[in-house]
Amino acid sequence: MKMIPSVLLIFFVLLLVSAGTWAAYTDVETSSGNTFTAGTLDLYMTDNGPIIDYEWTLTNMIPGMSKSGQLNLYNNGTVADHVEITFSTICRDPGADAGNNEESDTLAGANGMDSYLKVDSMSYSVYGSGNPGTLVDNGISSVSSITDSNGNGFIDLADLNGLTLDNLAPPRPNQQDPIDFNMKVTFDMSAPNDYQGDECILTMQFDLNQDPSQ
Template identity: 40%
Template sequence: MTRRRLLGGLSAIGAVGVASGAGTWAYFSDTEESSGNTIEAGTLDLKVADTDEGFGDGVSGTWTISNAKPGDSVLADLTLQNAGSLEADHVEIGFSVDETEADGSTGTNEADTMPSSADGMADQFEVTVFTYNGTNVRSNLSDANSNGIVDIDDLVTGNGAVLDDLSPPPSANGGTESMTMEFRWAHDDEFDNSVSGINNDYQGDEFDLTVTYALHQDSGQDL
């Protein structure tokens, strides 16, 4: 064998060895994925119903007295429903009023001893019944304005702690709880340190009562 043939053969063997070595680094691999992973938020969805309107996002005219006079009262029952998918921590109820000096023949008669203002009219209406889930909320309310009765004004300004922690809340997915409230236009002689004829300050006047209901997820939440 000639020198040229010998070297050519060794070159061929080396080329095969290189090719074989490169092949050992070709590892297999495979990948898969987990799909369809979503986070869907639950809901707190409070609905309210009274004897005139079915469950909805609000009701109107629940406590209404027309042509009212001292001694008149109005009682109404409501039902709160959690139409959402989450359990709540508690219910809160808030009150606000808009007192209006009436215009026209009934608001300007001479018997109205405070014809320029209806301020304080909410103080006239005593809360005689207030229950939630059969519990007597009325017994825990205080006379915040110190006029001798627990009235609508006291619900607006002085009893937030009582009204911010009503339990149990309606349970998720359609659970309900009931609320009943009655208020009455008190007479002059039912107020502490009353002045004769105080009811006459409000002849022909009116006040609008708004009641707000809240379903809260956490104990620290409030309106």
């Protein structure tokens, strides 16, 4: 009778010890190949020729002469939100600078010449879309950001000088659907003799941006 409690006590101790060695079941799965690749911005421009400079170049011009040109904008990258175009015009008088100004040019400089370079037309549209994308037509602006700031009755290069056109639609990625930028400039008939031999240099910078805040 005295040995039975001892046997039971040892039996319960063994159960408690063996309970501590049991394992919990687990199942492991793996997700691999998660790659984060940055998009690219790559604006490419052509004018149906090897370079895009001197597209609007008019030499020996007289009042009434015009020059038309076109740039084609492609997105060689994979992302884009909008395009900005910034215009800059510098006018100078090479004859006066050289000390041998033209006889009829009594102005030592070319200030105001860009106000006689009329922007007859300017457009920005997706190639083949049928949408003219008119910005200026017959010297009259169709967008609020382009104004006749000098009050001469038409849009000219002086009005564009320092102007940035923002939030223009970008070309689609991977060279799909290029954008055509067209412009025609005319040396206005009212230009005076004082601009003989003078010149204005137009620079346009096209920015392809990834974010609306840029």
